Amino acid sequence: MTSGDIAVSYGRGHLDVRLPASAEATVIRKQPLPKIADPHAALMQALDQPIDAPSLAELSRGRTSACILICDITRPVPNRLFLRPMIETMVAAGIALDRIRILVATGLHRPNLGEELAELVGDPWVLANVRIDNHDARNDDDHVDFGRTSTRGTPVKIDRRFVEADLRIATGLVEPHFMAGWSGGRKVVAPGVAHHETIRTFHSARFMEDPLAVQCNLVGNPLHEEQLQIVGMVGEIYGLNTVLDEERDLVCITFGEIIASHAAAVDFVSNVTRVPVPRKFSTVVTSSAGYPLDKTYYQTIKGMVTPLDILEPGGTLIMVSECSEGFGSPEFRDAQTRLVELGPERFLATLTAKTLAEIDEWQTEMQLKSLRIGRVELYSSGLDAHDKAITGVETISDLDAAIAASIERSNDGAVAVIPEGPYVIPYHAP
Structure with missing residues (x-):
């Protein structure tokens, strides 16, 4: 008091x-969480010892292209920490730098351009050396149609630049989300780089009014269940997830198979984020x-x-x-x-x-x-x-x-x- x-x-x-x-x-x-004293070392450990996946270096060998999803400007993700080390690891493993793309997962938000994009990426080297595009949910030709989910019939259309990449990685911030339970992981794919029909189905009243579509809940949450099915339809995807404290300092970072790495970050933060009153x-x-x-x-x-x-x-x-x-x-x-x-x-x-x-x-x-x-x-x-x-x-x-x-x-x-x-x-x- x-x-x-x-x-x-x-x-x-x-x-x-x-x-x-x-x-x-x-x-x-x-509840306070201990800050990570050496974020770069924690990142490299996560990339070297992923969850349910080989190391990033191993994943990159033999691949011909890669696409990294990043959240748009509405999320304070520490992209400056991990983008260049991830890209340099990929290049050292044999992926040509000009075959690596960063795609801003805007959903139906506006694109991030100019100084805003520079702030979002946070690393001048990445801006100068890597192709960066914004997702456009309204452009039909940019998407691959996977049909519909089997449970609720959601149309599944995902950005072709992500789908057609040989190595696919979604990066983000795990925080409470008032509809999908938690942000990050599978949510960066859908709605992040989904077609407007996919997004607008997610946000229809039959989803929004579901009592289980609430913050911090994944069990029976219809949005989460559809997102899991969608990433399964797309295929092999890996995820890098971060958790920040109130001062926006790093307290957790995970990398690995997209569902497993997201679940690990959620497990880490859920008990301290939900506060009994x-x-x-x-x-x-x-x-x-x-x-x-x-x-x-x-x-x-x-x-x-x-x-x-x-x-x-x-x-x-x-x-x-x-x-x-x-x-x-x-x-x-x-x-x-x-x-x-x-x-x-x-x-x-x-x-x-x-x-x-x-x-x-x-x-x-x-x-x-x-x-x-x-x-x-x-x-x-x-x-x-x-x-x-x-x-x-x-x-x-x-x-x-x-x-x-x-x-x-x-x-x-x-x-x-x-x-x-x-x-x-x-x-x-x-």
Whole structure:
């Protein structure tokens, strides 16, 4: 328990949350994990001693080409740590440098270009020497059609540049994901480099409204099960997964067969990421985990969903997110406009009959989960008046006053504060 000022992640820094003197704050963080003292040595050990696979050097021998998937700018993956060593290992084993490609797994997000791409890759040598492309989910010709999954009939179309590579590696960050359970591993393949029809099927209401499609859950999660089937249809894929602490320092790195290496990283982080909380709160203050996740309102919605298990029904969830790039895609803006015009119930009714979700409307659908529980308020310095009008939530200009008002409404001075937002998953454990 604590009181006074609490720093929460906001943009590239922090925002001080000042609580009333009478408030009793519970600050919810991940359990601390030991930082890896020598990340490069840990990387090389992971590449030399993979999980359920030969070493990267052995995997590379006799191959004629390679494709490495990296997450887009919305994930703070330490690409600068591992890309060059992986590529140099491949070249030393006989793969020509000009036959190695990096593919940014954008899903349906915009491409990462220019200075943003340089920041994403983090290594000038890689930028200068390796071909780097962005996945384009809307380009039909870029994809190989594998048919449909046998369980739920999801159309499976994957970027041809990845499929046709002789050695395929997906890299990423393992963190809670509010629909797929955990990010990283198989998720970097689908939806990362999947066709828009595959992605829009994943995000249809029959998946989104499934009670098992939630953060930190893989058992019976329909998205996870489809992703496992999809990587099996593609064939031999390897995965490199990283886990970071609150300071964005490396605490775990795994490499190996894509499913096994991802499972090992999930096992490592799951017990420290899920935090038991003995009560529910009428006032919850959380963030969008700061940069880069809080660049847009689209990504901000993730932080509105992950703490719902500890929000008292009818309580107030106060979200802080810089939204330095503004709102999000035009499609997301259209979905939010429809939400405001129709209201939550009528908006949801328009989704349930669709086999393919409209692009980016799934994030609006996820926001409905928060609105069903209680009141949502947003503090953001990056949205203009028009953007704020279509958030579908109440926007606030004085964070401290909003907290005090919530305490007064509920007549309960207990406040939960989650500085790292959706990277921490609190759950009610009385």
